[in-house]
Amino acid sequence: MSIERARKLQQPMEKQQEQQQVKVKVQKKQWVSTGEKVLYSMATGLVVIASVFMVQFSSTTDTLNRDIQKMEQKIGQQQSVNDNLAYEAKELSNPDRILQIAKDNGLEMQNAEVKQAGVVGN
Template sequence: MSAEKIRKQQPLQQPDRQKQVKVKVHKKKWLSTGEKFLYSITTSVVLAASVFLIHTSAETDAINRDIRSLEQDISKQESQNENLAYQVKELSNPDRILTIAKENGLNIQNAQVKQAGKISQE
């Protein structure tokens, strides 16, 4: 082959070598928009559930404290009622009533003394 033929062939081959195909490289995003949406919804639901749980727990604790204080008030009132019932029994003793009546000048004509709470029909 002659040099001229080689030279003619080379320019034809060189443009092929110089042609470069540009390839677009798509960088993959770390999270897609759908994944971001799902993660945000999930996070919102978890946060809402946590807030609801804490709120419910706080309300339950407050109610329990109220119940305890009411139970203490009830027990105090019951003990006070028992003391007053004992005092009523003590003060309604017939012997005590007779001594007070005699001190105040009451003359008893019948020897029978009946309690005021017990009414008998004769």
């Protein structure tokens, strides 16, 4: 019996040794190291910041271009109005028209010559 008893006592010790061998932790090698993760994070951050800057710059440029186009349209309209007013002033300063208005208001011509007045100061 002592041999059987010794075997029984020895069997649990063997199981404990087997269990201890199974419990040994194996450290796995990481695919990406911590330093690489930091570098990748910084690079990604820089790319995001550069993208935001580019979008903001494009938006500002687009806004300025639209403002310039609106201003050019206003300038074109004002030039058209100015040309129309200059043409109308030329028509109104026609000597025949002025003589006709003078006759209608009772003014008489003493000399037959009609001269166009020049610009004041010349």
